[in-house]
Amino acid sequence: MPAISLKLNGRSVTAEVEARTLLVELLRERLGLTGTHVGCDTSQCGACTVHVDGRSVKSCTMLAVEADGREVTTIEGLAAADGTLSPVQAAFREHHGLQCGFCTPGMVMSATELVRRNPGAGEREIREWLEGNLCRCTGYHNIVKAVQAAAQTGRG
Amino acid sequence: MAQDGIGAAMKRKEDLRFLTGKGTYVDDINRPGQAWAAFVRSPHAHARIVAVRTEAARKAPGVVAVLTGADLAADKVGILPAGWLIHSKDGSPMVEPGHPALVADKVRHVGDQVAVVVAETRDQAREAAGLVEVEYQELAAAVTVTQAVAPGAPLVHDQAKANTCYDWHLGDKAATDAAFAKAAKVVTLDLVNNRLIPNAMEPRAAIGEFDRATGDLTLWTTSQNPHLIRLLLAAFTLGVPEHKLRVVAPDVGGGFGSKIFHYAEDFTVLWAARKIGRPVKWTNTRSEAFQSDAHGRDHVTHVELALDKDGKFLGLRERTLANMGAYLSQFAPSVPTYLHSTLLAGCYTTPAIYAEVRAVFTNTVPVDAYRGAGRPEASYLLERIVDVAAREMGIDRVEIRRRNFIQPSQFPYQTPVALQYDSGDYGATLDEALKRSDWAGFEKRRAEARGRGKLRGIGISTYVEACGIAPSAVVGALGGRVGLWESAHVRVHPTGTVTLFTGTHSHGQSHETTFAQLIAEKLGIPFDNVEVVHGDTAKSAFAMGTYGSRSLAVGGSAIVQAVDKIVAKGRKIAAHLLEAGEGDVEFRDGKFTVKGTDRSKSFGEVALTAYIPHNYPAGLEPGLEEGAVYDPKNFTFPAGCHVCEVEVDPDTGTVQVVGFTAVDDVGIVINPMIVEGQVHGGVTQGIGQALLEEALYDDTSGQLLSGSFLGYNMPRAADVPSFRVGTKVTACTHNPLGVKGVGEVGAIGSPPAVINAVCDAIGVRHLDMPATPERVWRALRTARKA
Numbered sequence: 001m002p003a004i005s006l007k008l009n010g011r012s013v014t015a016e017v018e019a020r021t022l023l024v025e026l027l028r029e030r031l032g033l034t035g036t037h038v039g040c041d042t043s044q045c046g047a048c049t050v051h052v053d054g055r056s057v058k059s060c061t062m063l064a065v066e067a068d069g070r071e072v073t074t075i076e077g078l079a080a081a082d083g084t085l086s087p088v089q090a091a092f093r094e095h096h097g098l099q100c101g102f103c104t105p106g107m108v109m110s111a112t113e114l115v116r117r118n119p120g121a122g123e124r125e126i127r128e129w130l131e132g133n134l135c136r137c138t139g140y141h142n143i144v145k146a147v148q149a150a151a152q153t154g155r156g
Numbered sequence: 157m158a159q160d161g162i163g164a165a166m167k168r169k170e171d172l173r174f175l176t177g178k179g180t181y182v183d184d185i186n187r188p189g190q191a192w193a194a195f196v197r198s199p200h201a202h203a204r205i206v207a208v209r210t211e212a213a214r215k216a217p218g219v220v221a222v223l224t225g226a227d228l229a230a231d232k233v234g235i236l237p238a239g240w241l242i243h244s245k246d247g248s249p250m251v252e253p254g255h256p257a258l259v260a261d262k263v264r265h266v267g268d269q270v271a272v273v274v275a276e277t278r279d280q281a282r283e284a285a286g287l288v289e290v291e292y293q294e295l296a297a298a299v300t301v302t303q304a305v306a307p308g309a310p311l312v313h314d315q316a317k318a319n320t321c322y323d324w325h326l327g328d329k330a331a332t333d334a335a336f337a338k339a340a341k342v343v344t345l346d347l348v349n350n351r352l353i354p355n356a357m358e359p360r361a362a363i364g365e366f367d368r369a370t371g372d373l374t375l376w377t378t379s380q381n382p383h384l385i386r387l388l389l390a391a392f393t394l395g396v397p398e399h400k401l402r403v404v405a406p407d408v409g410g411g412f413g414s415k416i417f418h419y420a421e422d423f424t425v426l427w428a429a430r431k432i433g434r435p436v437k438w439t440n441t442r443s444e445a446f447q448s449d450a451h452g453r454d455h456v457t458h459v460e461l462a463l464d465k466d467g468k469f470l471g472l473r474e475r476t477l478a479n480m481g482a483y484l485s486q487f488a489p490s491v492p493t494y495l496h497s498t499l500l501a502g503c504y505t506t507p508a509i510y511a512e513v514r515a516v517f518t519n520t521v522p523v524d525a526y527r528g529a530g531r532p533e534a535s536y537l538l539e540r541i542v543d544v545a546a547r548e549m550g551i552d553r554v555e556i557r558r559r560n561f562i563q564p565s566q567f568p569y570q571t572p573v574a575l576q577y578d579s580g581d582y583g584a585t586l587d588e589a590l591k592r593s594d595w596a597g598f599e600k601r602r603a604e605a606r607g608r609g610k611l612r613g614i615g616i617s618t619y620v621e622a623c624g625i626a627p628s629a630v631v632g633a634l635g636g637r638v639g640l641w642e643s644a645h646v647r648v649h650p651t652g653t654v655t656l657f658t659g660t661h662s663h664g665q666s667h668e669t670t671f672a673q674l675i676a677e678k679l680g681i682p683f684d685n686v687e688v689v690h691g692d693t694a695k696s697a698f699a700m701g702t703y704g705s706r707s708l709a710v711g712g713s714a715i716v717q718a719v720d721k722i723v724a725k726g727r728k729i730a731a732h733l734l735e736a737g738e739g740d741v742e743f744r745d746g747k748f749t750v751k752g753t754d755r756s757k758s759f760g761e762v763a764l765t766a767y768i769p770h771n772y773p774a775g776l777e778p779g780l781e782e783g784a785v786y787d788p789k790n791f792t793f794p795a796g797c798h799v800c801e802v803e804v805d806p807d808t809g810t811v812q813v814v815g816f817t818a819v820d821d822v823g824i825v826i827n828p829m830i831v832e833g834q835v836h837g838g839v840t841q842g843i844g845q846a847l848l849e850e851a852l853y854d855d856t857s858g859q860l861l862s863g864s865f866l867g868y869n870m871p872r873a874a875d876v877p878s879f880r881v882g883t884k885v886t887a888c889t890h891n892p893l894g895v896k897g898v899g900e901v902g903a904i905g906s907p908p909a910v911i912n913a914v915c916d917a918i919g920v921r922h923l924d925m926p927a928t929p930e931r932v933w934r935a936l937r938t939a940r941k942a
Contacts (some may be wrong), residue, residue: 034184035177037409039357040442044865047357075177085175093171096829099837100664101174102357102409108175127873134865136357136410137664139840139902140873142833 004068008033009077017064024048024059026067027074035075035105039134046133049106050074056113058132075105078112088112088150097146099137107133111147116156123148161677165829169668169688179407182361182376187435190363191220193425194281194438196271196288197447198263201299201519201858202310203292205262205270213273213287218280221432222288223424224271225260234258234423237392238484241635242322242493242515250322250515253313255483255522257393257420257427263292264312264482265520266860267447269420274428274436297519297858301456301477304518312482312517321480321515322489326497327573332510335471339462343545349533350925351454351479351851352844353868354526356663358409359440360419360449364426368433371400377422379405380415380661381701384638386693388418388486394426405691408663412841413525414449415663416703417486421448446863451851452526454479455492459537467551469506469560474537476513478523485524489515494574494634495530495622495704501571502538503582503620503795504560509572519858525703527841527903531621536925539617539908544921553912554590557618558583568889575622577793579886585819586618589797592880593817598801611804612814613917616797617908623897624709624792624888641787642706643699644714646675646722648780650767652760653685659699660711661691664837665899666830667707673826674712674893678719679759680746697783705897708826709792709888716892717784725780726762732773733757733765792888792896796820798839800909804917809933811847811914817880818905823888823896831898832881838902839879844871845903846910846925869926 001016008031017026027033027050036059039047048059051073078086085093088111098104107130114121114129121129126147127140135143150156160166173179210222228234234257242250258269271288275281298304298312304319312319336342363376373396379385382403390398408415421438429436440448455476462471478492497511546556561582562569569577590596598614605612625631628639645657656671672686689695699711723743730748731738734755741748749756757765765772766780801815818835825831848869852861862868887894907925914927920935 028184033177034181035179037181037358038183038439039359039409040865042442042864042866044870045357045442075175079176085172089175092175093167096168096833098171098174099666099833100357100410101170101179101407102181104174105177123878124874130873134357134870134872136355136412136841136870137837138833139836139838139871139879140876141836141840141879144873144878 002065004065006067006069007071009073019065021064022060023062023064023067026064027059033074033076037102037105039102044134046110047103047106049109049133051109051113056110075108078108086112087153087155088115088147091146091150095142095146095149097138097143103133103135107135107143111150112156114147115151119151121151160683161673162826164673164827166669166673166683166827168666169672170666181358181407181409182363182378183439185363185376187363187365190435190437191274191276191432192278192281192438193428193436194273194285195269195421196273196285196290197444198266198268198270200263200292200294201266201297202295203263204295205260206291206293208271209289210271212289213284216280216284216287218276219273219284220276221274221428222271223258223428225256225258228256228258229260233395233427234393236418236420237388238489239486239637240490241637242324242489243635244322245325250489251313251316252484253315257423266858267444267521268482272424272428274432299519299853299855299858301479301516301518303855304516305477312519316517319517321484321517323514324493325510325512327510328508329510331508332471332473335508336462339470340465341463341549342460343541343548344458344460345541345544345922346458347537347540347922348924349453349455349457349536350845352452352526352849353446353851354412354414354449354452355870356410356412356414359442359445360415360421361439362422362425363435363437364429365435366430366433373401373426373430374404375422375426376404376406378408378415379403380408380411380663380703382661382691382693383659383698384701385418385422389423389426393418393423402694405661408661411663412527413452413529413703417450417524443864446868447521447860450485450524451481451521452523453533454523455533457537459541461541461545463545463549467549467556467559469504471508472500472506474500474511478513478515479520480515480517481520481522482517483522485522488522488524490636491525491530492533496534498573498575499531499534499620499622500538500573502535503562503618505562507572520853527838528900529704531900532904532907535617535619535621535904536908539619540911540922543912543915547921553616557586575791577620578790578889580620580793580795580821581884581886582618582795584884585795585797585821588882588884589799589817589819592819592882593799593801593815595799605803611806611917613802613804613913615800615909615912615916617905617912618797619905620793620795621901621904622791622793623705623900624788625704625706626788626791628787638700640700641785642711642714643697643783643785644711644718645697645783646715646718646781648722648763650764652681652763654679654681655687655689656715657696658688658690658711658715659696659701660707661702665702665707670708670826670830671712671715674715675719678716681759705899708893708895709891709897710786710788712893712895713891714784714786717786718782721782721784722780725782726759728773728776729762729765730757733771789890792823792891794820794822794896794898794901796901796905798905798909800906800913802910802913802917804914804932806936809929809936811927811932813843813877813910816877818902819882819884820901821884821886822898822901824885824894825883831883834898835881835902836879838900839906840871840876841903842906843876843910846907847927848875850926
């Protein structure tokens with residue numbers, strides 16, 4: 001089995017994986033990082049979104065071996081070491097941008113990249129950016145409000 | 157009002173774990189020594205099973221067991237029961253075929269379970285499932301309700317003649333016929349309430365575990381009502397002692413009704429775990445979920461409205477074919493009957509109503525409750541035909557509704573279809589919605605849009621629904637096989653903090669927050685001093701769970717009862733400590749005070765005394781923990797007005813919702829932030845039904861064409877606007893909180909508002925949901941030709 005090394009939430013990790021193992025399987029099943037969720041099998045829902053080298057990626061669509069030598073951040077790695085929520089996490093709480101919580105990690109990871117890339121993003125840009133993330137609870141209204149608020153802080 | 161009590165927009169207790177990836181959903185749980193299950197599902201809509209060959213699968217790497225319908229039959233277990241019995245017009249009971257967790261004789265829908273493979277890993281289980289050879293003899297399928305009731309249609313179940321489960325009616329036929337006979341105008345409409353797939357974002361999952369040493373069984377499952385699943389497993393499907401079975405529904409990623417039911421997979425993992433002596437885990441793939449989660453809606457309806465010359469409603473008739481799918485899911489029989497036709501009065505004084513509903517088996521996935529369950533189908537047919545009537549009689553759409561509203565002075569109001577509404581003010585929600593949506597200024601916006609080449613339309617719906625299901629005796633009289641009360645246990649700890657054990661389940665509804673606010677308010681203690689426990693039969697007492705927007709109206713009322721008992725006992729303790737008569741002690745703002753004095757004991761002091769009872773009332777039990785059950789006295793009746801504004805591109809038929817206003821009366825509001833969030837979500841599901849979503853079967857082969865998110869159009873962020881949401885309050889008169897329920901109003905009020913707006917934009921009488929670009933474009937072309 002191929003051996004890979006990656007930086008995961010700031011720590012170095014090595015693992016032997018089958019060539020067919022998906023990044024999300026490595027995270028959830030081998031490394032116990034169950035904050036990253038699987039909501040579909042057609043790369044549509046975005047619940048599995050993580051950051052690879054700072055870009056949001058659907059981890060169900062990437063092989064674990066492709067993460068070799070790269071930097072991966074999951075929802076578990078977003079808050080500060082002392083537990084302080086990231087601006088996007090805090091905004092989701094402030095604006096009630098989550099209900100059942102299942103799509104939330106993917107939404108937060110995706111929104112975090114947007115806020116970092118495009119701090120002034122308006123409603124239309126946010127709605128279009130979130131095209132790859134499905135939420136069945138919130139009707140997106142409060143997610144958009146949360147992302148807009150975080151975008152205004154200019155920090156993801 | 158306490159700052160963190162009733163009415164405060166408290167931030168949620170749930171959020172921190174979900175935002176940091178620390179939620180615990182079933183698929184996040186792994187048990188020592190667990191094996192994985194994968195199901196072999198039918199690729200055919202209707203076929204006889206000639207043979208099931210499992211040899212190759214058994215020899216595959218890692219395979220522990222392969223179980224089939226024959227094994228199930230040999231064990232005489234695994235027949236999933238229906239939870240509601242409906243009688244036909246002629247008094248005969250519905251046809252009630254059992255639903256085997258694994259079928260042995262014939263498959264009845266694409267996705268029907270034929271066998272299960274248990275292996276060391278998930279991949280091994282899935283691969284070996286592909287090696288189970290099932291030989292089928294294909295049969296012709298009855299896919300749509302219209303096909304299924306046609307003469308000579310293939311029979312889904314031999315005992316259900318003409319594929320009819322029941323042929324039910326409600327209301328006074330003679331009075332309704334008489335109303336139509338004297339009508340100045342009769343309006344008719346044929347419509348379809350499109351079949352939907354709930355698609356909670358978390359796919360269903362389950363882990364079964366059996367402890368041979370103790371005989372204990374545990375099931376972790378994605379359920380809205382773990383106690384009900386335990387009861388059904390114990391009493392019907394697995395036949396195990398209820399006290400030896402624990403069902404845990406931890407964090408659950410949305411339900412919308414689809415996680416109410418006792419599914420084949422829940423039973424199967426537990427059955428398999430007992431057989432092999434190891435935990436067995438299963439997680440649905442999304443593609444399998446499309447073929448195995450209960451679907452929603454799927455009505456084909458003819459409706460007629462009789463009016464006098466002034467547009468007053470005289471009578472209403474409904475004839476509906478309701479699709480049950482291939483088997484009866486637990487609450488399926490109640491959905492198109494007592495949760496549907498009983499709502500046909502709507503907000504109106506229509507004096508005579510007669511409904512006929514025929515439930516039909518088809519070779520499709522079972523259909524059951526989905527957000528709104530029967531009431532969206534009622535509001536849709538009613539609010540559509542009211543719009544058509546207004547159009548055909550030349551009466552303003554708002555005016556015709558006002559003319560027929562039940563007035564605030566008429567409550568309690570007895571409808572001709574069994575329900576008695578306790579409170580409401582339909583004019584108030586209407587007025588507020590018109591104001592917030594700037595209804596009066598619409599024509600200016602329409603003209604402005606026309607200048608941009610867009611067809612702009614506005615639509616309204618004024619709805620009422622029934623939730624907080626329901627007085628147990630009434631439910632029983634209507635054929636329900638359960639009681640529908642709810643439990644609460646309030647444990648006050650010695651230091652005065654509180655743990656609430658509730659029988660309801662929160663999977664997005666925010667009970668951990670709302671219920672804590674309720675207790676904080678009633679006991680005068682800080683919100684942070686209350687913890688809410690739910691979702692584990694080993695922790696909370698038996699109760700019925702969460703659906704039908706009942707958790708606060710029924711479960712919250714049980715909490716109030718339990719808290720009242722705590723206060724009553726606390727008053728005895730305080731009176732003793734204060735050397736006062738019990739009747740002289742009042743409880744307010746967290747303090748027991750002797751009336752007219754400043755002598756008081758705090759709630760914390762009283763709690764501590766209850767556990768350290770050195771100086772204590774004679775004969776009173778130590779401790780401070782009380783339980784209560786609440787059996788509702790009536791349904792509750794949320795109501796409101798939704799206004800939708802759309803723009804249609806006449807070249808492509810694309811509909812964009814450009815404005816949506818919802819003003820709902822959900823009774824007293826505990827947390828306005830959470831209430832608004834529930835409305836946003838419900839409205840988006842309603843917009844999804846109206847414009848985007850449709851579970852589509854090939855009507856010959858019975859193949860599910862919309863079998864994944866690639867073919868089933870879920871609402872995305874850019875498909876919906878930001879919403880204008882507000883509330884108007886009339887309190888429920890028969891529960892102690894005055895609450896009505898908010899979980900479903902969005903999905904009930906919105907679909908007719910959207911379709912009314914689309915019809916207004918393109919100038920057609922009716923358009924079936926979903927109003928896809930193709931449908932809208934064709935309707936525009938037809939209208940132009942005409």
